[in-house]
Amino acid sequence: MKALGAHRYHRFAPVALLLLALLAIGSGYAALTGGPAAAAAPTADDIAAGSQLFRANCATCHGPNASGSRNAPALIGVGAAAVDFQVGTGRMPMKASGPQALTKPVQFDQQQIDQLAAYVASLGAGPAVPTVEQVDPTLGNAANGMALFRTNCAMCHNAVGGGGALSQGKFAPALWTTTPTHIFEAMLTGPQSMPVFNNANLSAAEKRDVIAYLVAQREGSPGGTDLGSIGPVSEGLWVWVVGLGLLIGAAVWLGAKSS
Amino acid sequence: MNADDSSKDLVVGTDGEKYPARFADPGLPEHRDRLADRDPAAAKRAERQVAVLFGLSALGTIGFLLAYFLVPPGQSVSSIRLSNLLLGLSLSLGMLGVGLGAVHWAKTLMSDHERVEERHPQRSIDADRAGAIAALKAVAADSGVGVGRRGLLKGALIGAIGLLPLSIAVPLIGNVGGDWDTNKFRHTIWRAGRRLARDPSGTAIKATDVTIGSVFHVIPEGLEAEAHPLEEKAKAVVLLIRLDPRDLNEAPEKKSWSYYGIVAYSKICTHVGCPVALYEQQTHHLLCPCHQSTFDVSNGAKVVFGPARRPLPQLPIAVDAEGYLVAQSDFHEPIGPSYWERLK
Numbered sequence: 313m314k315a316l317g318a319h320r321y322h323r324f325a326p327v328a329l330l331l332l333a334l335l336a337i338g339s340g341y342a343a344l345t346g347g348p349a350a351a352a353a354p355t356a357d358d359i360a361a362g363s364q365l366f367r368a369n370c371a372t373c374h375g376p377n378a379s380g381s382r383n384a385p386a387l388i389g390v391g392a393a394a395v396d397f398q399v400g401t402g403r404m405p406m407k408a409s410g411p412q413a414l415t416k417p418v419q420f421d422q423q424q425i426d427q428l429a430a431y432v433a434s435l436g437a438g439p440a441v442p443t444v445e446q447v448d449p450t451l452g453n454a455a456n457g458m459a460l461f462r463t464n465c466a467m468c469h470n471a472v473g474g475g476g477a478l479s480q481g482k483f484a485p486a487l488w489t490t491t492p493t494h495i496f497e498a499m500l501t502g503p504q505s506m507p508v509f510n511n512a513n514l515s516a517a518e519k520r521d522v523i524a525y526l527v528a529q530r531e532g533s534p535g536g537t538d539l540g541s542i543g544p545v546s547e548g549l550w551v552w553v554v555g556l557g558l559l560i561g562a563a564v565w566l567g568a569k570s571s
Numbered sequence: 572m573n574a575d576d577s578s579k580d581l582v583v584g585t586d587g588e589k590y591p592a593r594f595a596d597p598g599l600p601e602h603r604d605r606l607a608d609r610d611p612a613a614a615k616r617a618e619r620q621v622a623v624l625f626g627l628s629a630l631g632t633i634g635f636l637l638a639y640f641l642v643p644p645g646q647s648v649s650s651i652r653l654s655n656l657l658l659g660l661s662l663s664l665g666m667l668g669v670g671l672g673a674v675h676w677a678k679t680l681m682s683d684h685e686r687v688e689e690r691h692p693q694r695s696i697d698a699d700r701a702g703a704i705a706a707l708k709a710v711a712a713d714s715g716v717g718v719g720r721r722g723l724l725k726g727a728l729i730g731a732i733g734l735l736p737l738s739i740a741v742p743l744i745g746n747v748g749g750d751w752d753t754n755k756f757r758h759t760i761w762r763a764g765r766r767l768a769r770d771p772s773g774t775a776i777k778a779t780d781v782t783i784g785s786v787f788h789v790i791p792e793g794l795e796a797e798a799h800p801l802e803e804k805a806k807a808v809v810l811l812i813r814l815d816p817r818d819l820n821e822a823p824e825k826k827s828w829s830y831y832g833i834v835a836y837s838k839i840c841t842h843v844g845c846p847v848a849l850y851e852q853q854t855h856h857l858l859c860p861c862h863q864s865t866f867d868v869s870n871g872a873k874v875v876f877g878p879a880r881r882p883l884p885q886l887p888i889a890v891d892a893e894g895y896l897v898a899q900s901d902f903h904e905p906i907g908p909s910y911w912e913r914l915k
Contacts, residue, residue: 463788467848502784505851512780531648570678
């Protein structure tokens with residue numbers, strides 16, 4: 313006790329205490345907020361490999377330092393989640409310029425995507441790829457997810473996630489086959505026309521609720537075929553062409569004389 | 572020109588003799604026997620077809636019963652779908668079989684005697700017509716109408732009949748809305764200092780929560796405590812968007828209405844009041860899903876496409892001492908579609 317008491321008035325003691333307190337608060341905050349919590353921290357090798365992949369496949373548009381160009385945005389600070397979404401769904405590398413980047417067969421394996429993501433994440437802090445637990449639909453509350461989806465997402469993505477049109481060739485894609493991780497990342501990063509729904513807007517748990525709701529819709533409609541769940545266009549076409557066609561055919565048959 | 576040249580029959584000219592005085596009634600087409608009437612084999616075939624249709628119907632009904640008992644809907648979506656599908660298909664087969672069989676039977680096998688029912692003239696005989704007119708005249712003379720007598724009664728009758736529709740019209744118009752105070756269209760529950768909260772959770776929003784590109788669907792904090800929360804919500808919903816301040820092109824008098832690129836606009840379309848919420852982050856365009864009105868959020872939500880005629884009203888926002896977003900005041904103009912009493 314005496315020794316501790318003697319050191320208490322050391323002139324660097326306040327500085328040391330301040331540093332300790334900052335460390336405690338910082339790690340406590342990181343532990344509370346969940347943090348990036350990537351599955352495995354990327355190594356320097358991953359970042360180097362990602363950098364090579366980036367220069368070979370992305371730098372033409374996004375610039376050798378990912379600082380963007382006239383044709384493509386800067387990627388500094390977009391985070392690993394944006395890379396995992398854009399490359400993991402095949403939207404990037406973009407096939408051709410157009411109203412929006414379309415999904416296509418994924419060009420890289422998951423390891424390469426992770427390396428690219430690690431490289432881009434190393435350029436500036438950004439949202440990380442969610443953990444398996446964060447996107448597990450069985451842990452989410454589908455009822456709450458429905459309330460959130462109806463308010464925040466349904467106007468573009470349709471009430472059950474069937475997708476819908478935007479302006480000038482852009483569209484909100486259907487979400488029938490999007491993986492839970494990609495749904496989470498899309499909300500987190502706001503790709504292309506989609507606005508951002510950061511964790512302060514929809515918390516990670518609420519995002520998981522939305523995922524649970526969307527996955528629950530994939531069993532389809534209990535009434536039978538749903539004609540794409542895109543509303544009056546497909547249903548109206550069916551009723552007016554097929555339904556009325558059958559009625560007219562029946563009326564003609566009823567009125568015709570037998571040969 | 573030989574006598575068979577029929578082209579002369581159709582010559583258009585002034586010579587009236589070329590036309591018949593009236594066209595002859597062509598009469599009914601000659602009765603034609605059906606295949607089943609002429610050929611016993613065809614009749615037999617038709618009979619078999621009808622029997623098959625009735626048989627299909629019976630199979631459909633049996634299938635329906637089997638599906639009902641053997642394939643219960645269960646709990647999962649796919650089992651409910653399977654049950655519905657089997658019930659629907661078997662039921663339609665059962666009903667369609669009876670209907671098609673009955674029509675086919677009637678058309679091919681039942682007797683097809685053609686009967687004609689002549690139409691009789693619609694005009695009543697002259698005696699009836701004269702009698703009716705005489706009766707009307709007698710009644711009119713008896714009541715004094717048209718000869719100046721009983722003026723009081725005529726006036727009373729017209730007055731009574733004239734008032735009668737009010738007993739229908741007044742409640743009808745009254746039931747359209749018990750409240751004729753159009754002033755409440757002009758105001759929402761937004762007040763200076765009222766916090767912006769998330770829809771549907773109702774939690775207040777900090778300015779630091781709203782990162783660039785974010786969209787928040789906003790209700791006033793404490794909405795549930797209002798007397799009519801849904802009615803107030805219908806007027807007060809707001810879309811909160813943060814743009815890069817460099818993209819924001821604000822009118823000088825509205826510069827103080829935003830906060831570091833965070834702008835709040837009414838979500839009620841100025842066309843017919845649908846919720847405008849399809850926000851394209853890259854173009855800053857806000858679309859209405861009903862009639863495709865498009866508003867440019869970077870330019871004061873002015874209309875760039877579609878039937879809307881006015882920009883979306885902007886809610887002036889600020890930040891309170893605790894960092895939460897608050898309204899500076901109510902909207903400065905009525906929200907939603909135009910209405911008669913709206914002055915601007």
